[in-house]
Structures are given as C-alpha cells and as structure tokens.
Amino acid sequence: MAIACPDCATLQTIPPLPPWSVARCRVCGLALERTAGRTIDGALAFALSALLLLVPANWLPLMTVSFAGAARQSVLGSGVWVLWQQGWPLLSIQIAFLVLILPFVQFGLLTGVLLALRLGYRPGWLGRAFRWATKLAPWAMPDVFLLGCVVGYSRVVAMLPARVGPGGWCLAGAALFSLVTEATLDPRRVWRMIAPEHAVPAGPVLSCRSCDMVLPMEREDRPCPRCDARLRAREPDSLTRTMALVAAGFLLYGPANLYPMTNTFTFEGTVHHTIYSGIEQLVQARLWPLAVLIFCTSIAIPFLKLAGLTWLILSVRRASRAALLARTRLHRFIEKIGRWSNIDVFTIAVFAPLIQFGDLASSQAGQGANAFLLVVMLTMLASITFDPRLMWDLAGRRNG
Numbered sequence: 398m399a400i401a402c403p404d405c406a407t408l409q410t411i412p413p414l415p416p417w418s419v420a421r422c423r424v425c426g427l428a429l430e431r432t433a434g435r436t437i438d439g440a441l442a443f444a445l446s447a448l449l450l451l452v453p454a455n456w457l458p459l460m461t462v463s464f465a466g467a468a469r470q471s472v473l474g475s476g477v478w479v480l481w482q483q484g485w486p487l488l489s490i491q492i493a494f495l496v497l498i499l500p501f502v503q504f505g506l507l508t509g510v511l512l513a514l515r516l517g518y519r520p521g522w523l524g525r526a527f528r529w530a531t532k533l534a535p536w537a538m539p540d541v542f543l544l545g546c547v548v549g550y551s552r553v554v555a556m557l558p559a560r561v562g563p564g565g566w567c568l569a570g571a572a573l574f575s576l577v578t579e580a581t582l583d584p585r586r587v588w589r590m591i592a593p594e595h596a597v598p599a600g601p602v603l604s605c606r607s608c609d610m611v612l613p614m615e616r617e618d619r620p621c622p623r624c625d626a627r628l629r630a631r632e633p634d635s636l637t638r639t640m641a642l643v644a645a646g647f648l649l650y651g652p653a654n655l656y657p658m659t660n661t662f663t664f665e666g667t668v669h670h671t672i673y674s675g676i677e678q679l680v681q682a683r684l685w686p687l688a689v690l691i692f693c694t695s696i697a698i699p700f701l702k703l704a705g706l707t708w709l710i711l712s713v714r715r716a717s718r719a720a721l722l723a724r725t726r727l728h729r730f731i732e733k734i735g736r737w738s739n740i741d742v743f744t745i746a747v748f749a750p751l752i753q754f755g756d757l758a759s760s761q762a763g764q765g766a767n768a769f770l771l772v773v774m775l776t777m778l779a780s781i782t783f784d785p786r787l788m789w790d791l792a793g794r795r796n797g
C-alpha cells in the first residue's frame with residue numbers, strides 16, 4: 398500500500414508500526430508517519446477539549462489593567478475591534494481570522510472527522526473536511542496568540558497593575574490542548590481510516606499533495622478520490638508564485654522594521670515603538686528571555702525565511718543539485734517556524750484595548766504592524782506555494 402513522500406516524491410510502503418514510533422522517508426528523512434497510542438481516541442479527546450475551551454476563552458476577560466482609578470478589560474475580540482476603530486481594517490481582519498475564526502473552524506472540523514470515524518460513520522465529506530483541518534492548522538493560532546499575551550502582559554505589568562482574567566486561563570488551556578492534539582494526532586492513520594491506499598498502479602503515476610495517495614497520471618486535474626484536492630503532478634507555477642510572494646515580502650520587510658509597531662500617547666508626549674525599540678524596552682525591564690524571543694521571531698526568523706526562500710528559488714532556477722537534503726530540511730523548518738513570527742503583532746492586539754485611558758495614556762497600532770503582519774502572511778504563503786519536489790526532480794530521481 399504505497400504513498401509518495403510529499404517532500405521528495407519517493408514512492409514508499411510503510412509497514413504496520415507499533416505505537417509511539419516513527420517511519421521516516423528513506424531518501425529525505427521526513428517523518429512520514431508518527432504513531433501515538435493504538436487508537437484515535439486520545440487525539441479526539443484533546444481536539445474536543447481545545448474546541449470547548451475556545452468558547453470561554455473568547456467570552457471571558459483575558460486581562461484587566463488599572464490606571465489612575467480606572468480599569469480596562471480585554472476579551473479576545475477587543476483587540477480586533479480596537480484595531481478596526483483605529484483605522485487598520487486589514488490588520489484587524491487578519492487577526493480576527495487567525496485568532497477568532499480559524500481556531501474554531503479547524504478544531505470543529507478535526508473533532509467532527511475524528512468523532513465520525515470513532516462512531517464508524519464514513520460520509521463522503523470526511524476526506525475534504527480532514528484536508529481542510531490539516532491545511533488550516535498552521536493558520537489557526539491560539540498557541541501563538543497565547544505567547545503574544547505573555548509578552549503583552551509582561552510589558553504592561555512593568556508599568557501598570559495588571560491581572561490575568563479567567564478567559565486568559567481558558568486560552569492557555571485551549572493552546573495547550575491544541576499542542577497536545579498535534580502531538581497525538583496520527584494523520585496517516587486517519588487518512589487510512591477514511592480510505593485505504595492502493596498498490597502502486599502500473600505506468601506513470603502522480604501523488605496527491607494533501608493525502609499523499611499514489612494514483613495513475615491520467616487522473617491529473619481531476620479531484621483526489623480520498624481528499625477531493627485537485628490532483629497535480631507538480632504545483633503549477635510554483636516557482637513564479639513563490640518568487641512573487643518573496644519579492645512582496647522583501648518590499649515590506651523594510652517598512653515593517655523602520656515604521657513604529659505602536660504609538661503610545663501620554664501626557665508626557667508620544668512614544669513610537671519599532672520592533673527594535675520594543676526589544677530594547679524588554680532588555681531595560683530585564684526581561685531577557687522575552688527580548689531574545691521577540692528578536693528571534695520578529696527580526697531573525699522573517700529575514701531567514703526571505704533569504705532561505707530566495708536560496709531555494711535560485712537553486713531550482715540554476716538546476717543545482719548541491720545540498721539537496723539541507724535545502725529540503727530548510728524548507729521544512731521555514732514552513733514550521735513561520736507562524737511564530739506573529740507573536741509581536743498579537744502583543745499589540747492584547748495591548749491596544751488595555752491602554753485606553755483617554756488623555757492620560759492611550760496606545761495605537763502603527764504602520765509597522767500592518768507591514769509586519771503582511772510580511773509574515775506572505776512568507777507563510779510562499780513556503781506553502783514552493784514545491785520541494787522540484788528540487789528532487791532536478792537531481793534526476795524517478796518520482797511519483
């Protein structure tokens with residue numbers, strides 16, 4: 398029963414694995430299957446817990462700040478609302494999707510699929526629903542938002558008395574369960590339960606990039622029988638699209654770093670905070686681990702992603718065969734790490750609704766935040782659009 402490695406396109410058959418073990422691609426080392434336990438019950442329990450905790454995490458107050466006898470509370474949606482009112486619709490809508498809408502959609506789909514499988518139902522929409530749950534996983538960011546809250550809280554508490562509310566604890570629970578769900582979910586087993594794989598068909602083959610099923614080449618441009626994704630031998634125009642996204646990312650990288658992320662107005666004057674001066678502020682408050690975290694996620698990782706993707710594009714254009722394994726690993730790393738760059742932007746969404754004390758002190762997002770979030774989104778899209786199998790094709794390997 399064959400699948401094709403999504404990174405290097407090598408056809409392989411995975412033997413039945415014992416619990417808690419990993420099957421790696423024999424060519425590129427990608428973990429093709431990770432088993433956790435003997436059933437899907439664990440993943441179902443954790444996904445359902447995350448979904449249920451998201452409800453109070455959205456409704457109950459995240460944090461309360463007091464200043465000059467007044468108190469301000471924030472719930473998950475208030476950052477989105479305040480940014481909208483301050484005239485940043487694009488920023489506000491993107492954060493609403495990443496933090497409010499997609500976590501519900503992703504955990505709703507995942508819980509629905511696992512529950513249906515557990516109860517023995519096999520409706521036609523299962524494959525499509527699981528494909529979307531997998532596709533949306535990097536874009537649903539309760540865990541990244543939680544780290545944003547931790548940084549935001551540390552910044553606020555250095556100046557004003559602040560308290561974490563019940564919504565904050567529920568968010569922490571939801572984020573924790575989302576990480577445990579990822580660790581205990583065995584997607585390969587779920588795909589097999591939705592529809593088993595077949596032996597390698599005779600003649601030329603292609604593989605589905607969503608569920609890795611191997612199918613005859615004649616099926617190109619038709620929907621995958623298991624997950625309903627459109628079948629393509631290789632991602633169409635992968636290089637051109639990735640190049641366009643990376644170029645747009647480079648253009649916005651400068652403004653993201655130069656323009657202020659936030660402008661804070663107090664009776665003493667206006668303070669503009671760029672990413673860099675935000676890090677300086679954390680260093681002055683002796684919050685070293687957070688300063689290192691923001692430096693890595695806001696400055697180092699976006700640059701590494703843009704430079705790394707440029708290298709990947711150039712290497713394919715030059716038909717290079719060097720460092721194939723290193724380039725494949727770099728692409729995997731860029732794809733995994735990308736979402737964590739949002740911590741600093743989320744800090745603003747936590748911060749902005751709390752620091753609203755009229756003329757005494759108020760905080761607004763700046764142009765930098767808008768540009769920065771776009772850099773993160775563009776580089777995430779670019780790493781998804783880049784098809785790593787193109788690098789292996791050039792090495793003259795047969796493929797699926």
Ligand SMILES: [Zn+2]
Nearest residue numbers: 402405422425
């Ligand atoms: Zn591989």
Ligand SMILES: [Zn+2]
Nearest residue numbers: 605608621624
């Ligand atoms: Zn498929």
